[in-house]
Amino acid sequence: MSDGLLWFQDLQVIMAKLLDFLFLSSCVLIFSTVLVQGARQSQDIKCGALVDEMEWAIAQVDPKKMIQTGSFRINPDGSQSTKDVPFVRSEGHLLELMEGVCEKMKDYGESVDPATNRKTYVRFMARESASEGVSNVSYDSRVSAGLKYACESIVEQNEDEIIEFFAHETDNVKDKLCSKRTDLCDHALKIPHDEL
Numbered sequence: 001m002s003d004g005l006l007w008f009q010d011l012q013v014i015m016a017k018l019l020d021f022l023f024l025s026s027c028v029l030i031f032s033t034v035l036v037q038g039a040r041q042s043q044d045i046k047c048g049a050l051v052d053e054m055e056w057a058i059a060q061v062d063p064k065k066m067i068q069t070g071s072f073r074i075n076p077d078g079s080q081s082t083k084d085v086p087f088v089r090s091e092g093h094l095l096e097l098m099e100g101v102c103e104k105m106k107d108y109g110e111s112v113d114p115a116t117n118r119k120t121y122v123r124f125m126a127r128e129s130a131s132e133g134v135s136n137v138s139y140d141s142r143v144s145a146g147l148k149y150a151c152e153s154i155v156e157q158n159e160d161e162i163i164e165f166f167a168h169e170t171d172n173v174k175d176k177l178c179s180k181r182t183d184l185c186d187h188a189l190k191i192p193h194d195e196l
Contacts, residue, residue: 108143109121
């Protein structure tokens with residue numbers, strides 16, 4: 001065989017391998033994009049469960065209860081620099097709530113919307129130890145453990161943002177915290193909201 005023919009055959013083999021590589025790379029890229037979008041949607045739902053639990057826990061505290069904050073040192077004039085703030089929105093109380101909020105994830109199950117096949121997490125245990133009567137919810141300890149782990153990760157990575165939003169009474173905390181501030185879910189930004 002001539003050198004030109006061998007060179008052409010080698011080129012064909014190289015091109016075939018290159019095409020195989022490009023095809024596999026494209027498949028990996030598409031698959032990883034789908035996984036990232038699924039993880040982002042999953043984080044959105046988990047962040048929503050975290051916000052729901054925090055809002056419920058805050059609502060259980062008497063809003064009139066106050067706590068003193070500031071310095072307890074006595075100034076040269078004999079006064080103290082303290083002020084009364086609502087306990088329910090105090091940083092100490094919010095930190096305490098955040099320490100236990102992820103334990104509540106054991107009360108959630110997974111639900112799949114039959115129309116869209118979209119998974120959501122739904123509280124299936126009522127807070128007053130009675131069943132809430134939700135349908136299409138399956139309980140799996142692995143799902144609850146995964147939800148708890150995700151909740152702990154969200155709290156750890158976004159502690160300052162969570163305190164900031166809950167320290168001040170804010171509307172649409174779920175949307176503002178989970179979508180706009182922490183970027184845990186970006187699809188909520190595309191959903192039109194009804195203006196009041």
